[in-house]
Amino acid sequence: MSSKPAPQTERVTRASARNQNIAVTAEPPLKTPSRPTRATKTATTERQVSKTSQRTASGKAREITPPLKKNLDAARPSKATKLSGSKGAVTAGIAPLRRSEHDGEKEVIKAYLRIRPNLGPEQQTGTPYLNALSTTTVEMVDHNAAGGFRYRATPAQTQYTFSHVFPADTQQGEFFAKTTLPLIQDVLGGYSGLLFAYGVSNSGKTYTIQGGSEQGSAGILPRTLDVIFNSVKDLQTERSIRPVGLSTVEDEDEDATLTESPRHASKSFGEDADLLSSMLAEEVHSADFDDTALEVDTDFEYSIWVSFAEIYNDKIFDLLSDSELGDTVQTKNNQGLAAPLNTGTRRSPFSSSTNIANLASFPSNSDMGDPFTLKRRALALKGGSGAGKYIAGLREIRVRTSAEARNVVKMGHVNRRVFGTLANHASSRSHGIFTIKVLKFRKGSTQQESVQLSRLSIVDLAGSERTKNTQTTGERLKEAGNINKSLMVLGQCMEVLRSNQKKTVARTGATGIRTPKLALVPYRHSKLTELFQDYFEGHGKVVMIVNVNPYDTGFDENSHVMKFSALAREITTTAKRMPLHHTSNANLNDAKKPVQPRTVKISVGGLNGRKLHETQLQIVEEDSDKEEEDLDDPLVDALFEEIESLRRRLFEAETRAAVIEAEVREEVMKEIEVRMHDMERRFATRLLDEAEHQERKTDRKIDLLYKAGQFGHSVGTSEDEDDEDDDETSSQVTKQMTEGDDESDEETSPIAPIVFKIQRPSADHSEDLGLFDHDEQSAEETDSQIDTEIETDSEPEDAATVNEDEESLDDNDDDDNWEEEQDEQSSPDSRRTSSATVYDELEVCTPRKKSSNVWVELATPRERTGHAKTGVLMTNHPEV
Numbered sequence: 083m084s085s086k087p088a089p090q091t092e093r094v095t096r097a098s099a100r101n102q103n104i105a106v107t108a109e110p111p112l113k114t115p116s117r118p119t120r121a122t123k124t125a126t127t128e129r130q131v132s133k134t135s136q137r138t139a140s141g142k143a144r145e146i147t148p149p150l151k152k153n154l155d156a157a158r159p160s161k162a163t164k165l166s167g168s169k170g171a172v173t174a175g176i177a178p179l180r181r182s183e184h185d186g187e188k189e190v191i192k193a194y195l196r197i198r199p200n201l202g203p204e205q206q207t208g209t210p211y212l213n214a215l216s217t218t219t220v221e222m223v224d225h226n227a228a229g230g231f232r233y234r235a236t237p238a239q240t241q242y243t244f245s246h247v248f249p250a251d252t253q254q255g256e257f258f259a260k261t262t263l264p265l266i267q268d269v270l271g272g273y274s275g276l277l278f279a280y281g282v283s284n285s286g287k288t289y290t291i292q293g294g295s296e297q298g299s300a301g302i303l304p305r306t307l308d309v310i311f312n313s314v315k316d317l318q319t320e321r322s323i324r325p326v327g328l329s330t331v332e333d334e335d336e337d338a339t340l341t342e343s344p345r346h347a348s349k350s351f352g353e354d355a356d357l358l359s360s361m362l363a364e365e366v367h368s369a370d371f372d373d374t375a376l377e378v379d380t381d382f383e384y385s386i387w388v389s390f391a392e393i394y395n396d397k398i399f400d401l402l403s404d405s406e407l408g409d410t411v412q413t414k415n416n417q418g419l420a421a422p423l424n425t426g427t428r429r430s431p432f433s434s435s436t437n438i439a440n441l442a443s444f445p446s447n448s449d450m451g452d453p454f455t456l457k458r459r460a461l462a463l464k465g466g467s468g469a470g471k472y473i474a475g476l477r478e479i480r481v482r483t484s485a486e487a488r489n490v491v492k493m494g495h496v497n498r499r500v501f502g503t504l505a506n507h508a509s510s511r512s513h514g515i516f517t518i519k520v521l522k523f524r525k526g527s528t529q530q531e532s533v534q535l536s537r538l539s540i541v542d543l544a545g546s547e548r549t550k551n552t553q554t555t556g557e558r559l560k561e562a563g564n565i566n567k568s569l570m571v572l573g574q575c576m577e578v579l580r581s582n583q584k585k586t587v588a589r590t591g592a593t594g595i596r597t598p599k600l601a602l603v604p605y606r607h608s609k610l611t612e613l614f615q616d617y618f619e620g621h622g623k624v625v626m627i628v629n630v631n632p633y634d635t636g637f638d639e640n641s642h643v644m645k646f647s648a649l650a651r652e653i654t655t656t657a658k659r660m661p662l663h664h665t666s667n668a669n670l671n672d673a674k675k676p677v678q679p680r681t682v683k684i685s686v687g688g689l690n691g692r693k694l695h696e697t698q699l700q701i702v703e704e705d706s707d708k709e710e711e712d713l714d715d716p717l718v719d720a721l722f723e724e725i726e727s728l729r730r731r732l733f734e735a736e737t738r739a740a741v742i743e744a745e746v747r748e749e750v751m752k753e754i755e756v757r758m759h760d761m762e763r764r765f766a767t768r769l770l771d772e773a774e775h776q777e778r779k780t781d782r783k784i785d786l787l788y789k790a791g792q793f794g795h796s797v798g799t800s801e802d803e804d805d806e807d808d809d810e811t812s813s814q815v816t817k818q819m820t821e822g823d824d825e826s827d828e829e830t831s832p833i834a835p836i837v838f839k840i841q842r843p844s845a846d847h848s849e850d851l852g853l854f855d856h857d858e859q860s861a862e863e864t865d866s867q868i869d870t871e872i873e874t875d876s877e878p879e880d881a882a883t884v885n886e887d888e889e890s891l892d893d894n895d896d897d898d899n900w901e902e903e904q905d906e907q908s909s910p911d912s913r914r915t916s917s918a919t920v921y922d923e924l925e926v927c928t929p930r931k932k933s934s935n936v937w938v939e940l941a942t943p944r945e946r947t948g949h950a951k952t953g954v955l956m957t958n959h960p961e962v
């Protein structure tokens with residue numbers, strides 16, 4: 083809620099007016115209600131829109147608000163608003179940025195999600211696991227999670243919020259206008275920017291950055307070049323000053339080792355233009371040119387420089403450089419060993435624009451078996467700790483038209499593909515970094531201080547994948563490890579940055595003066611982060627594009643991507659213009675270490691009846707030059723190398739361990755799942771058995787009791803009483819039970835229990851009772867009759883377990899005690915030594931509820947002295 087609505091409105095008006103120049107209308111800010119209304123209760127979307135509008139109002143971000151279609155149409159200037167062609171006659175575009183509007187302002191990293199469509203040829207079936215809930219929120223649902231019992235790091239259903247979510251049917255132009263146009267405007271205004279596409283393989287990163295081959299499918303990069311040249315078209319300078327490093331310029335004639343001069347660059351294109359265009363045969367449709375033009379400061383002249391690098395296996399390579407081809411004709415020396423005749427190098431036919439094109443005209447050496455050597459030198463990063471780092475020796479080419487710039491892009495791509503093939507990796511296993519530098523010279527001024535240098539890096543990151551899903555052996559493991567390492571380090575850097583920023587905010591809020599102790603951001607752990615350090619440290623704006631294919635690739639992999647983007651959105655960057663210095667160059671150090679060459683065979687042609695041309699090459703990827711600050715001290719060099727190698731080994735070990743852990747976890751989980759199901763089944767069976775067992779046992783006891791009642795003597799009887807008395811007692815019991823049944827509603831009926839006393843006579847009288855057999859064995863059999871019979875019914879393999887369980891289940895079952903006591907008491911010894919009469923008493927109670935069952939309580943003499951009575955549920959026995 084704003085306490086100062088008036089200024090805000092004013093700023094919005096200004097921003098809107100500025101945007102109207104390119105007819106991109108910014109929505110007016112939502113009115114801030116004084117107290118929560120129904121509007122504030124609506125979904126995140128609306129709050130996001132509100133925030134967006136406010137950010138637009140403050141000038142921090144010129145996000146184009148929906149409806150996108152309308153804005154896209156509006157963003158394309160009509161013919162009438164195009165550049166007129168005369169200097170200073172720029173009529174269309176966003177007003178130039180002013181220092182006061184941007185300098186030092188903090189802004190969160192923008193994270194845009196782009197959902198890939200389900201494509202025809204590789205049509206995936208099944209439900210997508212990603213649903214857009216609003217223009218800023220998506221939900222990920224793992225449809226395979228239901229019913230499964232497996233370990234997962236991410237909940238099966240999670241929501242993620244982005245700066246904007248682009249659905250699958252988003253067109254390239256629309257996407258570009260929303261995500262990249264503001265960044266280009268900043269670059270032309272003197273600020274630097276970084277845009278990178280992040281996502282798993284096949285999610286559409288390259289399509290987003292480069293585009294496809296169909297009409298209108300040009301991606302961000304070619305469109306960016308179009309827009310820049312549309313904007314500075316007639317304001318290009320003829321000055322021969324070129325950029326060096328991050329923030330310096332120099333006269334072109336000072337030293338030509340660091341960058342190529344414009345003449346050189348354009349010459350190389352001129353020579354091979356035909357070959358190049360035939361090789362890069364893809365036609366650029368006119369519809370693919372983006373004719374958007376932004377307004378630029380006409381007090382300045384501009385020059386545009388481009389470079390293209392790739393980071394592969396944590397080494398940086400120039401995709402536009404000349405590679406060195408060593409003479410390779412070799413002969414056998416007198417020891418029979420191959421020795422080079424000529425170790426010199428000559429200009430490579432594989433260099434720059436001609437490298438691939440000349441391959442077919444190069445002499446075939448496949449018969450000789452001696453490969454050419456193609457040296458590809460990795461480049462080093464240089465620069466001070468504060469100002470960020472740059473790639474030393476990277477070829478920067480001045481381009482004057484969009485078409486020329488597009489050709490450079492294509493050349494870089496071809497090189498990337500070819501080197502990818504030579505290095506036996508797919509081009510998507512490397513990070514492609516295209517950088518556009520804009521030099522601005524104040525008109526009429528000769529002072530270097532009047533020059534501004536800004537840059538925009540557009541990065542197509544390698545696909546982030548779990549090592550588990552790749553071939554994890556040898557070089558592949560290393561490659562996958564390096565890809566994931568650099569992305570992991572990027573995540574770590576963001577994590578530390580976020581926590582540092584939180585600390586700073588918290589501490590400043592608390593005391594206002596003390597500087598908190600901040601953690602070291604591990605930029606140096608990978609080349610990728612080292613290179614982009616300055617963007618994150620406040621020298622530029624960062625836009626992150628998250629690509630996702632909701633049909634294939636794993637749920638977990640994409641969860642990582644989503645979490646990463648959530649992290650990015652919590653980090654703020656600061657837009658600042660870099661101070662500019664004029665400098666003279668330091669020569670590159672040529673220190674190299676020997677590298678094992680790799681031999682490959684390249685086949686060219688063979689189509690349409692043409693002869694297949696084969697050439698053998700030895701690829702030498704030389705190590706990078708040492709960093710400037712380390713050159714003087716070989717010990718430092720050695721230590722850094724050691725650290726690097728240890729770090730790599732550690733990472734490899736960690737990756738392996740992670741893979742193994744993941745596999746073990748999965749195996750264990752599967753095993754547990756199987757066991758759980760098995761246990762569940764066994765327990766269910768056992769419970770059933772137990773119930774049956776108890777039922778049978780009860781029946782047996784009742785039978786026994788019944789027999790005891792029939793053949794023994796009831797209360798008050800003695801062995802002298804006649805059968806008539808027995809019958810009478812039995813009929814009494816029956817009668818009382820029946821009465822009890824009838825009076826079932828009277829739960830508290832004070833009916834005295836009927837007590838049976840089963841007289842267990844001494845050995846002398848046992849015969850008379852007929853309860854015990856004559857011999858000792860028979861007596862034992864009688865006592866254990868129940869258990870014996872029951873156990874006979876048990877399943878043999880489960881008998882032990884069942885008995886164990888029986889013990890636990892019957893812990894409080896005094897029946898067993900009762901039986902044991904019976905055993906003891908009826909054992910031959912006890913019967914022989916004891917002449918006393920032993921009684922077991924039976925109390926038969928009337929039922930408490932109306933039921934066909936009778937509750938029979940058994941009480942042994944011991945129980946009568948205080949033990950709980952044992953109950954037996956007895957179904958109405960016809961004879962009781």
Ligand SMILES: Nc1ncnc2c1ncn2[C@@H]1O[C@H](COP(=O)(O)OP(=O)(O)OP(=O)(O)O)[C@@H](O)[C@H]1O
Nearest residue numbers: 198199282283284285286287288289294510544545
């Ligand atoms: N928005 C889209 N519209 C149409 N086709 C698309 C879109 N996004 C991606 N594709 C297609 O999907 C396929 C995979 O896309 P792409 O090569 O850009 O993925 P990637 O993320 O760059 O993969 P990798 O990391 O392996 O290079 C390509 O054929 C591409 O043309």
